[in-house]
Amino acid sequence: MTARARITGIGRYLPPKVVTNDDLAARIDTSDEWITQRTGIKERRWVEHPTTTSDLALEASTEALESAGVGPGDLDMVVLATLSPDHEFPGTACFLQAKLDVPAGVPAMDVRQQCTGFVYASSVADQFLRTGFARRILVVGAEVHSKGLDVSDEGRDVSVLFGDGAGAVVMEATEVADPSADPHLLSTHLHADGRGAEDLWLPAPGMAYDRFMSHDQVSAGDVYPKMNGRSVYVNAVKRMSEAVVETLEANAAPIEAVDLFVFHQANLRINEAVSERLGIPPEKVFNTIDRFANTTAATIPIGLYEAVQQGALQPGMLVAVAAFGSGFTWGSMLLRW
Ligand code: COA
Numbered sequence: 001m002t003a004r005a006r007i008t009g010i011g012r013y014l015p016p017k018v019v020t021n022d023d024l025a026a027r028i029d030t031s032d033e034w035i036t037q038r039t040g041i042k043e044r045r046w047v048e049h050p051t052t053t054s055d056l057a058l059e060a061s062t063e064a065l066e067s068a069g070v071g072p073g074d075l076d077m078v079v080l081a082t083l084s085p086d087h088e089f090p091g092t093a094c095f096l097q098a099k100l101d102v103p104a105g106v107p108a109m110d111v112r113q114q115c116t117g118f119v120y121a122s123s124v125a126d127q128f129l130r131t132g133f134a135r136r137i138l139v140v141g142a143e144v145h146s147k148g149l150d151v152s153d154e155g156r157d158v159s160v161l162f163g164d165g166a167g168a169v170v171m172e173a174t175e176v177a178d179p180s181a182d183p184h185l186l187s188t189h190l191h192a193d194g195r196g197a198e199d200l201w202l203p204a205p206g207m208a209y210d211r212f213m214s215h216d217q218v219s220a221g222d223v224y225p226k227m228n229g230r231s232v233y234v235n236a237v238k239r240m241s242e243a244v245v246e247t248l249e250a251n252a253a254p255i256e257a258v259d260l261f262v263f264h265q266a267n268l269r270i271n272e273a274v275s276e277r278l279g280i281p282p283e284k285v286f287n288t289i290d291r292f293a294n295t296t297a298a299t300i301p302i303g304l305y306e307a308v309q310q311g312a313l314q315p316g317m318l319v320a321v322a323a324f325g326s327g328f329t330w331g332s333m334l335l336r337w
Pocket of ligand 1: 030035157200227230
């Protein structure tokens with residue numbers, strides 16, 4: 001029997017500071033009504049300095065390890081997805097490794113796939129577990145957006161959308177005797193199309209320029225994320241719908257067989273459009289965007305965690321996950337929980 005991946009522990013961490021739409025409206029030209037109608041977001045969590053991405057990852061990872069009943073010394077690998085690293089290099093997985101006290105020598109890698117980061121990271125872990133390279137992997141999605149947003153009238157189209165947070169799972173190799181009952185990751189599906197790269201990106205700093213970072217870039221606001229909202233919206237609905245269909249077809253599972261859909265949380269309207277397109281009843285779609293906004297690589301593990309806490313996700317259920325984000329990147333996976 002070939003080894004498969006199974007989630008044995010899950011954790012999440014949201015920083016305590018709540019930022020409501022009204023809080024933002026007091027600072028910039030926006031309103032609770034506009035944000036709620038267009039996105040479904042009511043509030044988000046933002047860190048306070050000196051909290052970093054690896055700090056959020058540490059909290060979520062500690063809880064995930066506890067819930068799996070293992071310690072940092074039991075890990076064979078750390079895979080961390082983020083678009084908001086502590087530093088340009090080395091990767092945030094290395095900072096997490098040191099803070100979590102994962103033994104020296106254990107490999108730690110970053111995945112830079114933005115809102116699809118956790119699906120990519122899970123797929124990476126799945127491959128290593130299937131081949132026997134590793135037996136137990138910590139997979140993390142963590143983001144600190146708030147320190148890098150343009151919280152001014154000019155940046156309002158982007159800054160209202162994002163929150164800070166982290167989620168983590170422990171994935172272990174497992175033998176699956178009965179695929180319809182034994183918990184495991186059935187399949188993962190990954191895609192990208194770099195033609196959309198500049199529709200959602202952070203132009204600077206970067207080695208594409210004469211100098212990595214210049215005062216002119218700071219003055220011009222190139223150090224803030226830029227987005228073509230319409231293009232992101234249209235592509236997200238199309239690609240996430242395709243990705244859901246792909247994972248169902250790969251496993252010969254009818255859409256009715258799925259008990260819960262945990263989608264990336266970019267915009268409630270995107271998830272409603274995907275559900276409508278595929279004929280998914282709204283009660284099967286688990287959303288957290290109203291409370292936590294878009295936490296990029298962290299939305300999926302936070303969603304799974306919250307679904308478990310609220311009793312919406314129970315052992316034995318079939319869960320479909322899909323995400324879309326900057327790159328463009330998109331992907332899906334199907335899990336027997
Ligand atoms: N508050 C108030 N008004 C705002 C605003 C804000 N925070 N942000 C933008 N606006 C204004 C714009 O200035 C524009 O005004 P104008 O018509 O006078 O020029 C108007 O709202 C934009 O309206 P519209 O283009 O109709 O908005 P929309 O329905 O396309 O919604 C988004 C905008 C950003 C919510 C939507 O495009 C979206 O969700 N896109 C995907 C974004 C996303 O998910 N990103 C992350 C992907 S992982």
